Amino acid sequence: MVDNPGVMMTDDVAVAAVDAARAALLEQVGDGVVGEYLEGVTEDDGVVTHYFTCIQTGYPGWRWAVTVVHAPGQDGITVDEVVLLPGQDSILAPAWVPWRERIQPGDLGPGDLLPVDEDDPRLVPTYLTGDPGDDATLDSAERQQVKVIADELGLGRPRVLSIEGRLLAAQRWYDGDQGPDVPLAQSAPANCYSCGFLVRLSGPLATGFGVCANEFANDDARVVSLRHGCGAHSEAQLRKKQLPPPLPDPVFDTLSRGDLEDF
Numbered sequence: 001m002v003d004n005p006g007v008m009m010t011d012d013v014a015v016a017a018v019d020a021a022r023a024a025l026l027e028q029v030g031d032g033v034v035g036e037y038l039e040g041v042t043e044d045d046g047v048v049t050h051y052f053t054c055i056q057t058g059y060p061g062w063r064w065a066v067t068v069v070h071a072p073g074q075d076g077i078t079v080d081e082v083v084l085l086p087g088q089d090s091i092l093a094p095a096w097v098p099w100r101e102r103i104q105p106g107d108l109g110p111g112d113l114l115p116v117d118e119d120d121p122r123l124v125p126t127y128l129t130g131d132p133g134d135d136a137t138l139d140s141a142e143r144q145q146v147k148v149i150a151d152e153l154g155l156g157r158p159r160v161l162s163i164e165g166r167l168l169a170a171q172r173w174y175d176g177d178q179g180p181d182v183p184l185a186q187s188a189p190a191n192c193y194s195c196g197f198l199v200r201l202s203g204p205l206a207t208g209f210g211v212c213a214n215e216f217a218n219d220d221a222r223v224v225s226l227r228h229g230c231g232a233h234s235e236a237q238l239r240k241k242q243l244p245p246p247l248p249d250p251v252f253d254t255l256s257r258g259d260l261e262d263f
Contacts, residue, residue, distance in 0.1 A: 014048040014070040015040055017077045021050040021066035024079040032056075034064060046070040047080070054084060061090030122165030126157055166204055173209055178219050180227035188229025189236045196234035198224070 018037055025034055035053030042048050047069050054062040067080040108114060116123065161169070173179065180191075192198050197214035200206055201223075208226055212219040217232035 011042075011046040011048065011070045014046055014068050014077055015042070017048070017068045017070075018050055020077055021068055021079070022052065024068075025052060025064055025066050025082055028082045029064070038063060043067065046072070059084070059090070061087040063087050122162055122168060123159040124162040126160050170205060170208060173223050174225050178212075178222055178224040178228050180225050180229075182228075184218065184231075185225075185227070185229045188231060188233060190233045191227050191229045192224050192233075193226040194233075194235065195229075197232075198226075 018040065022034070022037070033054060033056035035055040038051040038053060040048050040050045047067065049065050049067045052064040052066070054064050056062075063085055065081075065083050065085050067082075068077040069080050070077045103114065175181075177184075179185070185191075192210060192212065195212075195214075197212060197217065198210040199213050200210050209223050210226060212222055212224050214220055214232050214234075217230055219228070219230065
């Protein structure tokens with residue numbers, strides 16, 4: 001039977017030479033950038049390329065390729081080349097993310113500006129709510145009068161939090177590190193609601209949040225949920241087993257100078 005010259009023959013020796021290919025690769029680049037074995041691809045009769053994951057920083061999706069050759073009449077294989085090749089996804093640009101969505105808390109530095117959209121749903125014009133400023137006791141008529149005067153003098157805030165903006169802030173604070181479900185709060189002796197270091201907020205958010213004013217607490221100067229808590233609660237007390245051991249009774253030394261001379 002005559003082999004078809006147009007069909008490549010699979011060479012079992014070259015296909016099985018995964019360990020030899022890895023050893024040659026590690027000798028060239030070291031083991032700090034070589035990951036798991038991926039596949040072996042037959043290139044020609046007796047020629048197989050073995051692919052390994054590249055874990056080098058800055059090369060996501062790239063693969064190490066080690067080509068081995070099993071020559072006719074030879075027992076072992078010969079390493080032909082070791083190269084780093086891009087994978088299917090390695091040379092593709094990542095999905096575009098608008099710059100506003102890429103910004104994370106803490107990214108702003110001195111001089112940076114982060115303007116909000118005119119139609120930002122978190123804000124509404126002040127005239128729609130009648131911003132009372134620091135005086136929450138004003139009725140609607142008094143608020144409108146304050147607004148007129150503030151507009152004439154160029155004072156006051158053009159926009160204030162909308163209901164959606166308040167709900168988003170409340171949910172973010174409640175689910176964050178200053179909420180009730182973190183381990184610190186779960187092990188606290190009491191909630192922030194009863195703590196003397198809690199500074200109350202004004203407005204609708206005051207029903208669920210305040211500001212911690214204990215300089216020794218982890219959340220000092222941060223907005224905390226009233227159901228949050230920590231070990232620095234103003235009324236926290238040590239349990240008996242947490243108290244330092246009592247000092248032993250004092251021992252009175254009754255020796256005099258004369259007694260010492262007798263020794």
